[in-house]
Amino acid sequence: MADMASNLCNDLFDGSALSKPKSHVRLIVGLGNPGPQYDRTRHNVGFMVLDALAERLGVSIGRKAFNALTGDGMLGDVKLILLKPQQYMNRSGHAVATAAGFYKLTGQDVMVALDDLALPVGQLRIRAKGSAGGHKGLKDIIARLRTDTFARLRVGIGDSGRLDAADYVLSRFGDEEQAAVRQAVEKSVEAILCWAQHDVETAMNRYNSRGAEAPDGTEQK
Numbered sequence: 001m002a003d004m005a006s007n008l009c010n011d012l013f014d015g016s017a018l019s020k021p022k023s024h025v026r027l028i029v030g031l032g033n034p035g036p037q038y039d040r041t042r043h044n045v046g047f048m049v050l051d052a053l054a055e056r057l058g059v060s061i062g063r064k065a066f067n068a069l070t071g072d073g074m075l076g077d078v079k080l081i082l083l084k085p086q087q088y089m090n091r092s093g094h095a096v097a098t099a100a101g102f103y104k105l106t107g108q109d110v111m112v113a114l115d116d117l118a119l120p121v122g123q124l125r126i127r128a129k130g131s132a133g134g135h136k137g138l139k140d141i142i143a144r145l146r147t148d149t150f151a152r153l154r155v156g157i158g159d160s161g162r163l164d165a166a167d168y169v170l171s172r173f174g175d176e177e178q179a180a181v182r183q184a185v186e187k188s189v190e191a192i193l194c195w196a197q198h199d200v201e202t203a204m205n206r207y208n209s210r211g212a213e214a215p216d217g218t219e220q221k
Contacts, residue, residue, distance in 0.1 A: 025079045025103050026196045028053065029096050031114040031137040033170075034086045042115055042157040043089065043169040045181070049113040049155065049188045050082055056189050057082075066102065068095035075196055090136040093144030100145065107150035111195055113188060114138060117165065119156025121173070122180030124187060126153050126208055128200045151200045153191060155184050 030050030031043075038044050054061050057073035061082050064070075069084045081103065085095035100110060107129075114135060119125060129149040132139035142148045158177070160168035173181050187207065195203040 024077060025081065025105060025109060027081045027083060027096070027099055027103065027105055027110045028192055028196065029083045029085070029092075029110065029112045029141075031089060031092055031112060032084065033089050038170065041170050041172055045115045045155045045157060045185070046113040047084055048181075048185050049153070049192070050084055052185045053189045053192060054082055056193075066095045066098040068099065070099070075193060078196055080196055085137075090140055092137040093140035093142070096141050097144035107145060107147045108200075110145070110150040111192055112138065112141060112150065112152045113192065114152065114154060115157045115169065116154035117157060117159060117169070119154060119158075121156055121158040121177045122184040123156035124153065124184060124191065124207055125156075126151065126191060126195070126200065126204045128204070151195055151203075153188055153195075153203075155188060 028050065030046035030048075030053075032038065032045075032047035033041075033043060040048065050061060054071055054073075057075070057080065059071045059073040059082070061069050061071035061084055064086075066083065068086050071082045073080050073082070081099065083095060083099055085092040087094060096110070096112070100106075103109075114137060116125065116133075116135070118133070128151055130152070131148060132142055138152065141150075157169065157173075163171075191203050191207040194206060
């Protein structure tokens with residue numbers, strides 16, 4: 001399965017124009033809250049992306065380490081560490097920083113998949129760096145890593161409208177949203193694989209909506 005994923009990524013681009021990653025280890029984090037009561041809620045879409053990625057790679061995310069559930073697989077010559085923090089969302093940074101320290105990774109070796117209230121359901125936005133934008137999990141990761149220079153893949157969960165945002169993010173997607181969510185999760189997996197094998201600029205150019213990102217990863221107004 002890992003070879004299939006690698007071939008998919010290579011088929012999307014002309015390899016002569018791409019750079020190899022600086023590290024042969026990449027840490028991919030999905031954000032969510034632990035426990036069956038939060039399973040497949042909007043706030044746990046990062047977990048959904050990691051589960052789909054694990055399935056694509058043919059690996060299991062079941063090993064307990066770093067206050068997280070982890071698994072690993074290979075994409076060509078790149079080792080992928082999949083990590084689902086098992087503390088609540090606002091303490092996600094502990095697991096991420098511990099794993100990054102163990103593998104001696106820099107922020108450029110880290111990708112975080114998370115939910116975003118500001119994006120329509122199913123829309124993706126990849127950034128190379130930036131603020132937490134109000135997301136408590138991302139805020140804790142920035143604080144623990146002591147840098148905001150790491151890739152993040154935001155998956156749109158839709159605006160809460162008149163609903164309380166705290167209640168909304170813990171709700172589940174409606175029937176009419178399921179197709180968009182499935183498509184977004186599949187697209188997220190492809191984007192992460194391309195980031196892992198190449199770089200964040202390649203993933204941004206391929207998977208962000210036109211005009212959504214500047215080349216340095218900052219949001220265009």
